[in-house]
Amino acid sequence: xxxxxxxxxxxxxxxxxxxxxxxxxxxxxxxxxxxxxxxxxxxxxxxxxxxxxxxxxxxxxxxxxxxxxxxxxxxxxxxxxxxxxxxxxxxxxxxxxxxxxxxxxxxxxxxxxxxxxxxxxxxxxxxxxxxxxxxxxxxxxxxxxxxxxxxxxxxx
Amino acid sequence: xxxxxxxxxxxxxxxxxxxxxxxxxxxxxxxxxxxxxxxxxxxxxxxxxxxxxxxxxxxxxxxxxxxxxxxxxxxxxxxxxxxxxxxxxxxxxxxxxxxxxxxxxxxxxxxxxxxxxxxxxxxxxxxxxxxxxxxxxxxxxxxxxxxxxxxxxxxxxxxxxxxxxxxxxxxxxxxxxxxxxxxxxx
Ligand SMILES: [Cu+2]
Numbered sequence: 001x002x003x004x005x006x007x008x009x010x011x012x013x014x015x016x017x018x019x020x021x022x023x024x025x026x027x028x029x030x031x032x033x034x035x036x037x038x039x040x041x042x043x044x045x046x047x048x049x050x051x052x053x054x055x056x057x058x059x060x061x062x063x064x065x066x067x068x069x070x071x072x073x074x075x076x077x078x079x080x081x082x083x084x085x086x087x088x089x090x091x092x093x094x095x096x097x098x099x100x101x102x103x104x105x106x107x108x109x110x111x112x113x114x115x116x117x118x119x120x121x122x123x124x125x126x127x128x129x130x131x132x133x134x135x136x137x138x139x140x141x142x143x144x145x146x147x148x149x150x151x152x153x154x155x156x
Numbered sequence: 157x158x159x160x161x162x163x164x165x166x167x168x169x170x171x172x173x174x175x176x177x178x179x180x181x182x183x184x185x186x187x188x189x190x191x192x193x194x195x196x197x198x199x200x201x202x203x204x205x206x207x208x209x210x211x212x213x214x215x216x217x218x219x220x221x222x223x224x225x226x227x228x229x230x231x232x233x234x235x236x237x238x239x240x241x242x243x244x245x246x247x248x249x250x251x252x253x254x255x256x257x258x259x260x261x262x263x264x265x266x267x268x269x270x271x272x273x274x275x276x277x278x279x280x281x282x283x284x285x286x287x288x289x290x291x292x293x294x295x296x297x298x299x300x301x302x303x304x305x306x307x308x309x310x311x312x313x314x315x316x317x318x319x320x321x322x323x324x325x326x327x328x329x330x331x332x333x334x335x336x337x338x339x340x341x342x
Contacts, residue, residue, distance in 0.1 A: 032267050035217065036217065037217050063300075064303065068220075070220065076308065079220065081298070081299075098327075103220075106300075138227045
């Protein structure tokens with residue numbers, strides 16, 4: 001029964017809903033020209049009374065899909081594959097830039113804003129959580145849109 | 157020998173002072189010599205013409221921290237230009253010359269802001285950069301030999317006209333703070 005529920009994907013605006021794990025705000029970073037890797041970020045909400053321990057991720061988007069974290073070691077960023085991401089019972093965990101992420105290494109094709117990408121999170125018991133997420137361009141934190149407004153001359 | 161001594165001094169000082177260790181170096185040892193994405197050999201003293209500049213370090217295979225830093229940098233550059241009416245040169249140094257070809261590096265920085273210089277160099281040149289800016293980077297082998305990662309110093313260094321470190325901008329600093337840090341570096 002648990003398995004069946006776990007496999008159901010409700011494509012609501014808020015994300016995909018599972019028996020224990022709700023995936024919210026999932027998005028995949030648009031790949032940057034020249035770069036073969038990308039990452040997905042999201043909020044994982046565990047609504048059950050038991051911890052959810054994610055142990056892997058799979059996707060057809062890339063040659064390898066891994067769970068990663070960043071350690072900020074005195075100003076040095078060390079990105080590492082992690083063996084698990086624990087979402088404690090009744091709590092949320094945020095996968096965000098500079099922290100944990102689902103890492104796509106060796107993209108099959110570049111990812112463009114507006115596309116959808118899918119990947120699957122897998123927990124300790126082997127239960128799968130398929131996620132569909134929009135591809136989004138990184139925010140440039142500009143006061144106004146910078147597109148088409150480059151400084152005219154190219155210096156390089 | 158002198159190089160070596162300066163080098164070991166820089167490593168020791170870097171350990172104590174972080175980025176600020178770079179200011180202990182004699183002035184002529186504070187620049188860089190690297191290849192820009194358009195193929196030009198850049199000597200920082202000639203190319204920057206005694207102007208302050210921003211410099212940050214990373215690699216294009218980095219999917220998370222480097223894009224975040226460069227997107228933030230693009231915001232800072234634009235905010236600085238609207239506030240001051242002039243541009244400040246910024247430099248993204250790839251510490252991964254093995255995979256970051258000039259062409260890829262050029263496309264990568266252009267995505268964020270076409271004024272950013274994407275530069276890299278030989279292992280020896282990058283070794284020099286490590287000492288000059290008191291930064292750290294080191295290759296980390298993954299399961300897949302082609303997909304190694306690189307640990308590297310984060311942050312954007314603000315260098316003054318004499319190639320001395322004047323300040324450090326970190327993501328999360330407001331644009332106003334970042335502009336103030338740059339203004340300090342005249
Ligand atoms: Cu990663």
